[in-house]
Amino acid sequence: xxxxxxxxxxxxxxxxxxxxxxxxxxxxxxxxxxxxxxxxxxxxxxxxxxxxxxxxxxxxxxxxxxxxxxxxxxxxxxxxxxxxxxxxxxxxxxxxxxxxxxxxxxxxxxxxxxxxxxxxxxxxxxxxxxxxxxxxxxxxxxxxxxxxxxxxxxxxxxxxxxxxxxxxxxxxxxxxxxxxxxxxxxxxxxxxxxxxxxxxxxxxxxxxxxxxxxxxxxxxxxxxxxxxxxxxxxxxxxxxxxxxxxxxxxxxxxxxxxxxxxxxxxxxxxxxxxxxxxxxxxxxxxxxxxxxxxxxxxxxxxx
Amino acid sequence: xxxxxxxxxxxxxxxxxxxxxxxxxxxxxxxxxxxxxxxxxxxxxxxxxxxxxxxxxxxxxxxxxxxxxxxxxxxxxxxxxxxxxxxxxxxxxxxxxxxxxxxxxxxxxxxxxxxxxxxxxxxxxxxxxxxxxxxxxxxxxxxxxxxxxxxxxxxxxxxxxxxxxxxxxxxxxxxxxxxxxxxxxxxxxxxxxxxxxxxxxxxxxxxxxxxxxxxxxxxxxxxxxxxxxxxxxxxxxxxxxxx
Numbered sequence: 001x002x003x004x005x006x007x008x009x010x011x012x013x014x015x016x017x018x019x020x021x022x023x024x025x026x027x028x029x030x031x032x033x034x035x036x037x038x039x040x041x042x043x044x045x046x047x048x049x050x051x052x053x054x055x056x057x058x059x060x061x062x063x064x065x066x067x068x069x070x071x072x073x074x075x076x077x078x079x080x081x082x083x084x085x086x087x088x089x090x091x092x093x094x095x096x097x098x099x100x101x102x103x104x105x106x107x108x109x110x111x112x113x114x115x116x117x118x119x120x121x122x123x124x125x126x127x128x129x130x131x132x133x134x135x136x137x138x139x140x141x142x143x144x145x146x147x148x149x150x151x152x153x154x155x156x157x158x159x160x161x162x163x164x165x166x167x168x169x170x171x172x173x174x175x176x177x178x179x180x181x182x183x184x185x186x187x188x189x190x191x192x193x194x195x196x197x198x199x200x201x202x203x204x205x206x207x208x209x210x211x212x213x214x215x216x217x218x219x220x221x222x223x224x225x226x227x228x229x230x231x232x233x234x235x236x237x238x239x240x241x242x243x244x245x246x247x248x249x250x251x252x253x254x255x256x257x258x259x260x261x262x263x264x265x266x267x268x269x270x271x272x273x274x275x276x277x278x279x280x281x282x283x284x285x286x287x288x289x290x291x292x293x294x295x296x297x298x299x300x301x302x303x
Numbered sequence: 304x305x306x307x308x309x310x311x312x313x314x315x316x317x318x319x320x321x322x323x324x325x326x327x328x329x330x331x332x333x334x335x336x337x338x339x340x341x342x343x344x345x346x347x348x349x350x351x352x353x354x355x356x357x358x359x360x361x362x363x364x365x366x367x368x369x370x371x372x373x374x375x376x377x378x379x380x381x382x383x384x385x386x387x388x389x390x391x392x393x394x395x396x397x398x399x400x401x402x403x404x405x406x407x408x409x410x411x412x413x414x415x416x417x418x419x420x421x422x423x424x425x426x427x428x429x430x431x432x433x434x435x436x437x438x439x440x441x442x443x444x445x446x447x448x449x450x451x452x453x454x455x456x457x458x459x460x461x462x463x464x465x466x467x468x469x470x471x472x473x474x475x476x477x478x479x480x481x482x483x484x485x486x487x488x489x490x491x492x493x494x495x496x497x498x499x500x501x502x503x504x505x506x507x508x509x510x511x512x513x514x515x516x517x518x519x520x521x522x523x524x525x526x527x528x529x530x531x532x533x534x535x536x537x538x539x540x541x542x543x544x545x546x
Contacts, residue, residue, distance in 0.1 A: 022518065022519075023513075023517060023518060024517060025516065025517045025519075029515055029516045029517045029534070030517070032304065033304060033305075033306075045519075053522065053524060053529055054519065054522060057509055057510065057520075057521060057522065057523070058509070058510040059510070059512075059519075059520045059521070059522075060349070060510045060511060060512045060518070060520040060521070061510070062347060062348060062349045062372075062373075063348065064348070065348060066348055067348055067349055067512060069512060069518065069520055071518065071519045071520060071522075074519045074522055074529070208510075218348055219348075267348075269513075269517065270349075270512045270513035270517060270518050271343070271348065271349065271350065271513075272306070273304070273306065273389070273513070273515060273517075274306065
């Protein structure tokens, strides 16, 4: 028997596999086809103060070993998440869920956090300071250490649960931003959000995505993600959640060797709706194959 | 929704750039005409959504047009090949309100989903008129198939090389109908919207990430709420559509 349990900011996960925000909705689409209680947890759809439709379509583009999305934080707004989505989720998911929140000002983040704070279903806040698809918000907080620290401090001041800051790879020095978040009180760091990308249609000679640019994800970005997780693990003492192109149990182990305590699975869920379940089921045999008895022993093992 | 492995039985060209693929596999997840499947294609990351032309126990028929890389690769597949397919996606057409003389309007690659719909309506004893719009004679397919279902079939071609010269709306003028169902390109939808005399349902297309409602890649606004083309659609009722 191998041990797949890990501890994420004081909460034990049965396994380190966490579907990433924006690829798992509020869980029900997947709960229709498998029991999502097999997951470590999942990070729900990025939630903002007000309801958002998001960006114009097309929002999706094919890439080699990946995809671009430009959804633009479509969500029903925090009030509807509390009154409608969470009660529905309770029917199908009994573990603590990760609340992914986003905003356009520090006050937005604080407001959304406060509205969700009292919900006992929520185990962690994942604060998205890295959405590449909205202007004047999201990523602008995650591209400077000062702004990232300001959001972290403000959310930490009101949150009763661990606060994980989700970072953008679209920066010159991700390590300085991770450190600034840690100093501002963050309980964990998750990375990477999508890489800013673009595709152009040769027939129309125009950008495929209506918003021109979007977030590039999928297996193509995995090496970039592993490198950044490795660098951030070296620089901070708080737990790191690794993500970016993770598609197999082998990828989970590689991410953990780079320094991840838990691992998020994103685009893979969209291509194979059973991806996260398959990874969890395959994990013990892949651990055995590589002589790993306890996942906790390999976190940061490559350093 | 079910994820199933299907085996290709045949894959043949039936008109210009149009292929008909017959597959064997579990179709039990399909519950309505107008639903679609999402197919994993070798060498591509995203699945490709294709509307269901017809289905029966263990058999699936798809008609697709070669328009890009995905459908081009599909067109090279031959009998015996296995495909990983998500089956039973989307809402499909709702037949409850269609009256006794429904009109089906298919434009180009929007023709295929009309076939199973026509079959169902004929099974219910409806008097069905089908208008199929194409650009030119070389593009025309499935005229006889619809006729053998017992439908009144009108063909239009934009260049007049076959059937009625003009667009589907030119053929609509002389048809009496209680309701309409349509699938095709958006310019055709707008032309239909301008002349249609009854309620109806439109089946929309959009670039999709997942095809089952998770990614919000294919959202649209309706008069009442935001909908996902893949999960809450692809069929929308005339009254809710924001043009």
